[in-house]
Amino acid sequence: MLRDRTDTRAALWQIASGQRGYFTAAQALAVGYSYQAQRYHATHGNWTVVDRAIYRFREFESLPAGENDHLVRWFLWSKRRAVVSHTTALSVHDLGTANPSRIHLTVPPGFRQKDEAVILHRAEITDDEIEVRDGYRVTTPVRAIIEAAAAQVDQDVVDSAVADALARGLATRRRLLHGAQLFGARAELGIDRALRETH
CATH class of the missing domain: 1.10.238 (Recoverin; domain 1)
Structure with missing residues (x-):
């Protein structure tokens, strides 16, 4: 029929x-x-x-465009496998001064697609580290900060994101430190420096 x-x-x-x-x-x-x-x-x-x-x-x-409408397009491009991450996630959460020129997406290790407009990071992300938004997924504030620190973005970006997250109750010092330890030495160093800057 x-x-x-x-x-x-x-x-x-x-x-x-x-x-x-x-x-x-x-x-x-x-x-x-x-x-x-x-x-x-x-x-x-x-x-x-x-x-x-x-x-x-x-x-x-x-219709009035939402600030992050374009991220839906990249989620669909990835066949719904990508998670907005790193400094792009910081921007989505409005944390600190992050203003990436390209979109950061974390995709599963076997992902093969490529596009000049995006920077791909390969990793498995657990559900508790992901927030579902209107048409796309993004890493949580804590995960996004730690990813940025691990990627060695400008320390000022990490410092400002940590300060904002703590001030808004989106993260605790303990969760940031614990998450950074799981991520490795680069993340630990960046988070430790940022926490020393915030009193």
Whole structure:
């Protein structure tokens, strides 16, 4: 039985609305849009082509953009496997002075895709170190700070992120130190320095 067109659109809209208007070709196919129908909607401007097999409903283009809408696109690009991390995660959490020029994503070790716009880090991240946002995932404030310290970003960035996290109750000294110990010597050194700067 063929689905009614309005039902098909409503099903896709429901998926996309939780992803800031973005959706994948696979998601569209799953609700009933053939690849031929997808080409039609992209060609006629109903859907904006964002990347290979990633679209966005045109209506979302005219809505006020969320500061982190673009991160949904990269989550879908990674086939929902990436976690926003490092200084990009600090920026999402509004911690310190981090303002990365490229997007940092942590992906599983076997991940093979590449793109010039992103810096990929390979690691397994446990669920308790991840926060789910509207259409993407991001490392927790504690994990993001420790990742940044381990990556040896500017110490000022780590210092300011630690100060903000402590002031806002998003982290404790103990959790930061313990997490840094698990991450290794570089992380420990960066976190230790930052904690000495905050009294």
